Amino acid sequence: MIAESERTTMxxxxxxxxxxxxxxxxxLVVACGMCLGGLMVAWRSIISPQEFGDAVAIIRVExxxxxxxxxxxxxxxxxxxxxxxxxxxxxxxxxxxxxxxxINSPGGAVVASDEIYSELSKxxxxxxxxxxxxxxxxxxxxxxxxxxIFANPATLTGSIGxxxxxxxxxxxxxxxxxxxxxxxxxxxxxxxxxxxxxxxEDVAILQAMVxxxxxxxVDIVAEGRGLPVEKVRELADGRGYTGKQALELGLIDELGNxxxxxxxxxxxxxxxxxxxxxxxQAAPSLWQLLTSALTQPRPSISLEEVxxxxxxxxxxxxxxx
Numbered sequence: 674m675i676a677e678s679e680r681t682t683m684x685x686x687x688x689x690x691x692x693x694x695x696x697x698x699x700x701l702v703v704a705c706g707m708c709l710g711g712l713m714v715a716w717r718s719i720i721s722p723q724e725f726g727d728a729v730a731i732i733r734v735e736x737x738x739x740x741x742x743x744x745x746x747x748x749x750x751x752x753x754x755x756x757x758x759x760x761x762x763x764x765x766x767x768x769x770x771x772x773x774x775x776i777n778s779p780g781g782a783v784v785a786s787d788e789i790y791s792e793l794s795k796x797x798x799x800x801x802x803x804x805x806x807x808x809x810x811x812x813x814x815x816x817x818x819x820x821x822i823f824a825n826p827a828t829l830t831g832s833i834g835x836x837x838x839x840x841x842x843x844x845x846x847x848x849x850x851x852x853x854x855x856x857x858x859x860x861x862x863x864x865x866x867x868x869x870x871x872x873x874e875d876v877a878i879l880q881a882m883v884x885x886x887x888x889x890x891v892d893i894v895a896e897g898r899g900l901p902v903e904k905v906r907e908l909a910d911g912r913g914y915t916g917k918q919a920l921e922l923g924l925i926d927e928l929g930n931x932x933x934x935x936x937x938x939x940x941x942x943x944x945x946x947x948x949x950x951x952x953x954q955a956a957p958s959l960w961q962l963l964t965s966a967l968t969q970p971r972p973s974i975s976l977e978e979v980x981x982x983x984x985x986x987x988x989x990x991x992x993x994x
Contacts (some may be wrong), residue, residue, distance in 0.1 A: 727770045728949040730763035730939045732756060734774060737990070738781030738811045744796065751778060753785040759953040760792045769951060770942030771799040773934050774819065780811025780990040783835060783886055790893065793818035800940035803934035804828045804925070809913055810835075811989035813924070814890060817897030820941070821912055822925040823934040824916030831919060833894055834911035835886045841864045871884040897950060898923055913991060 699787050710957045761771045774793065780786060793815065802808070802816040804824040808831035816822050816830075824830055846853060848867055852901055853868040871879070895902045908914075908922060919925045927933070933946055939948040950977035 686738075719990055726768070726949040727749045727942070727944045728766075728768050728951045729935055729942065729944070730759075730766070730772045731950060731952045731954070732759045732763065732774050733770060733777075733952075733954045734812065734815055735777040735805070738778055738789070738815070740782055740785040740788070751781070751785075753788040756789050757792045760789075762953065763951070764796050764798065766951075768949075769798065770944050770948075771801065771938035772796060773931070773938045774800065774802045774815070775805065775931060776802055776808040776812045776816055777805030778812035778815075779807050779809050780813070780814070780832070781988065783987045783989050786811035786814045786989050787889075787961045789815050790818045799938055801855045801934050801938040803929075803931045804830055804916065807991065809991035812991075814893060814989050816925075817893050819897075820935075821927065821937060823927050823937070824919060824925045825930055826915065826928050828916035828919075829913045829991070830916060831908070831914035831924060833890055833905070833909035835883055835890060835987055835989055836911075837883055837987050839871060839879070840867060841870055842867050843869050861869040879899075883987065890989065894924075924977065925994065 708934070734756060738753065739755060741752045760772070763772050779944070782886050799821075800819045802819040802822045804812075804816065806825075806828065808816055808824065808828060808830045813830050813833065823834050855863050855869065857863050857868065860872075861875055861878060865871055865879065884908065887909070891902060894909070895905045908924070914922065914924065916925065916928055920928055927937075929937075935948065935950070942948075944947045
């Protein structure tokens, strides 16, 4: 017989064991899920290339262009480090005879766009661009590294230009009765901060930087498209063009979609018959899918993010990212 006191102490332990087993099972499921996600990526990036035959690689630039990498599971957009790694893989793989860059992007950060452009320019294999719905500003900047550019007649492209946003909350601070004291080492230090209006001198400094970066964009287009600089400058007022208009202006080479771009790339790479396709668009891991589904947009931004708005950033972008 079990004493009443012993029965009382044993019951909680019996009730706890399902929770322990459940917790261990959940950990195992998550771990297996992460491994499965890794295998999905490996299947596409490692197993597929082992198939025989000459290939055309597809690299996708889809979304707002930014610096960094998608190693952050909460990230989004197009990261230059990832695109550059795909470019290197395609360039170093002897079975890849040509590269098709599928662009569906309104552009983004100036430096990230130039990083991708620079690496594409170094590739010895034929590089063909296929434009989707949008290939504007930084997206068009990247396209200028290609040997041949395809666009749909309704593609929005062009938007050759650069801008920088400098928010100012000086009037709001005064209305709230908040005074911010800025102690600086020079007259232009902290220029463009959130709490005071920029001086005319500082605006002129920022405008000169915008003009310089815009000139870089114009030169890239002129070199990549074989157009006179003055002609490109006339087109580079920031406006967008349809694919049909871009063809007439010499900003692209041919009207067509992704299949036409792949066929052209295969011929340029010396491939006879139907090419093997290597799409470097990585499949998302289970962890990324779970975090994407479970993570909700934050209702507010932090003070750090607010203060970051006061740092001028230069953008090759058709719309604000």
